[in-house]
Amino acid sequence: MxxxxxxxxxxxxxxxxxEYKCYLNYETPWQLLIATILSAQCTDERVNIVTKDLFQKYTTLEAFAKADLKELERDIHSTGFYHNKAKNIIACTKTLLEKYNGQVPQSIEELTKLAGVGRKTANVIRGNIFHEPSIVxxxxxxxxxxxxxxxxxxxxxxxxxxxxxxxxxxxxxxxxxxxxxxxxxxxxxxxxxxxxxxxxxxxxxxxxxxxxx
DNA sequence: CTCCCGATAT
DNA sequence: ATATCAGGAG
Structure with a gap:
């Protein structure tokens, strides 16, 4: 250096x-994943307002995977880009259940294959969930x-x-x-x-x- | 390179 | 009314 x-x-x-602390509120790895997908082009403050209700309404990965698209769009509406985000969240949580046994994968390659997950989101997960050195x-x-x-x-x-x-x-x-x-x-x-x-x-x-x- | 979009500040 | 905020996919 x-x-x-x-x-x-x-x-x-x-x-x-x-102390190091993520600005997004979450309790489980998949909640951070969804919160980070929602945070695209949106402030963390806004995401936290939305996820407060969202994670009470959809308490499991399964609940998101079988959510009604239109209803989920309404639930996340204020984060913007809600058509894409709702579609991605459903697709992403389905993949998590079908391919990863409901667990959030750790590698960049696997993470970025998930719908709505790019390098930024993948690195947020790696840093916060897996404590892998990563630069967001x-x-x-x-x-x-x-x-x-x-x-x-x-x-x-x-x-x-x-x-x-x-x-x-x-x-x-x-x-x-x-x-x-x-x-x-x-x-x-x-x-x-x-x-x-x-x-x-x-x-x-x-x-x-x-x-x- | 274009499209996707609402909330808040000014 | 308009500027600013702030990623991912095709």
Missing amino acids: TKRVKEILTLLDEEYTT VDTHVKRISKRLGLAKEENPDKIEFELMKVLPKEHWILYNIQIIAFGRSICFARSPKCKECFLKGYCIEYKRKQGKK
Whole structure:
């Protein structure tokens, strides 16, 4: 690990001292899987509002697998993209029951074969359920990793591999949590609060903007 | 590269 | 009324 990366990680650790915790509420592995499918293009807060009722109504994997499509669409409506998500949840839970004995698989390959599960969702499962070092590249991680010069690619899958090369494994899971906190409070997509940013000294974007003045 | 979509802030 | 939020599939 380079000195630069080490300093960035140290500053993140100092700023975000809280225990590692997933922002999505869940009790079982399959609940996290469904919550994460719902979280596509939707805030975690919104997903938690929906899953609070959803997991009380559908208490088992079987209940989701044989859910009525239209009814499930209504139940998850406020998370957006509800046609796709409802269809995916039913297909996904059916696969879980038919092929995996009701268990959530562990490998990226198997996870990403599930309906509605891409690399981001698969890595959320691997990190939280199986405690496998994995880097979740969501919109915050993508934007901020680029600004910090830790990644250059556009494709999230490629960024994941760039980050795997540059970040030590012990930080992989935590990195996503810290970056999300950072992205939601300081490093916004449009108008980041650079003046009060504790990482501006490491920011490519900030230097570029300074150079223009 | 396009389509899928609602909620909240401004 | 419009901008912003924030992944996966075909």
